[in-house]
Amino acid sequence: MGDFEVDTRVAGEAGIYSGKLSSDWAIWGPNGGYVASVALRAAGREAAIPRPVSFSCHFISVARFDVVELAVTPLHRGRRAESIHVRMTQEGRPILAAMLRTALPGPGLTHAFAVPPKVAPPEELLTFAELYPDQPRAPHAFWNNIDGKPIEPRDPSVPPRATAPTYRQWNRFTPRATFEDPFVDAARLLVLIDTMGWPAASRAHVEPKFQAPNLDVNVWFHRAEPEEPWLLSDHESPLAEAGLMATTGRVWSRRGRLLASGGGQLMCLPTTPA
Numbered sequence: 001m002g003d004f005e006v007d008t009r010v011a012g013e014a015g016i017y018s019g020k021l022s023s024d025w026a027i028w029g030p031n032g033g034y035v036a037s038v039a040l041r042a043a044g045r046e047a048a049i050p051r052p053v054s055f056s057c058h059f060i061s062v063a064r065f066d067v068v069e070l071a072v073t074p075l076h077r078g079r080r081a082e083s084i085h086v087r088m089t090q091e092g093r094p095i096l097a098a099m100l101r102t103a104l105p106g107p108g109l110t111h112a113f114a115v116p117p118k119v120a121p122p123e124e125l126l127t128f129a130e131l132y133p134d135q136p137r138a139p140h141a142f143w144n145n146i147d148g149k150p151i152e153p154r155d156p157s158v159p160p161r162a163t164a165p166t167y168r169q170w171n172r173f174t175p176r177a178t179f180e181d182p183f184v185d186a187a188r189l190l191v192l193i194d195t196m197g198w199p200a201a202s203r204a205h206v207e208p209k210f211q212a213p214n215l216d217v218n219v220w221f222h223r224a225e226p227e228e229p230w231l232l233s234d235h236e237s238p239l240a241e242a243g244l245m246a247t248t249g250r251v252w253s254r255r256g257r258l259l260a261s262g263g264g265q266l267m268c269l270p271t272t273p274a
Helices: 032-046 142-143 180-195 199-200
Strands: 011-013 015-021 054-061 067-075 082-089 092-104 146-150 166-175 216-221 230-243 244-255 256-267
Touching: 015 032, 032 054, 032 067, 032 082, 032 180, 032 216, 054 180, 067 142, 067 166, 082 244, 142 146, 166 199, 180 199, 180 230, 180 244, 180 256, 199 230, 199 244, 199 256
Parallel strands: none
Antiparallel strands: 011 015, 015 067, 054 092, 054 216, 067 082, 082 092, 146 166, 166 230, 216 256, 230 244, 244 256
């Protein structure tokens, strides 16, 4: 089990930082949302405005579970907003490139038309371990870091059937679920937007012979509820075609407030090389 705050820490100053990727966050290699979170935290170290409002990232190559270097460059510093670029490398090899946008709160137009899905609250649902105590542990270390309570669980002992490519699940990070640092709090939303697209997309396929790592991830942070441990991921994959899979997602609080939205483009890769 990994501690999210500890495993995304960076060290350094003046735009030059380093971090170490932990194998506790493995899915097909380092989980993309986790790697992006390290970049987000590095950008946060250079931010003069402690309110992340958007983050966009291109995954360039797969990292190893080792030290990464991060070069952080503020591109614009305004009175109310700033734009910060991050480049992550590993022994000179590019891993990702990202942009963080921050903005101060201020007066403006107000409306809220986003309607949360009607689902049972987390206290009325069971985790995977409680649902299927006789099943082996999750095959990827990443899932040991999140208490997941699926809205429509699939019994792994029952042959799968194709359904709509949607997925909803309550999530709580373990062993720590909440974080005071605004960039760590935003990073847990980033991880969910990045990760839950594949569980949604794969539901449309009975026996997928592909895995689908993310080419990119884009997240808009709308609100923050750093005191709320349970987060509802609400994802779908509206289209898969020509080797790509589109995913979109929203993250809701227990109070039904929209915290973040975004998505990514996934690339299908055969699980068995041709």
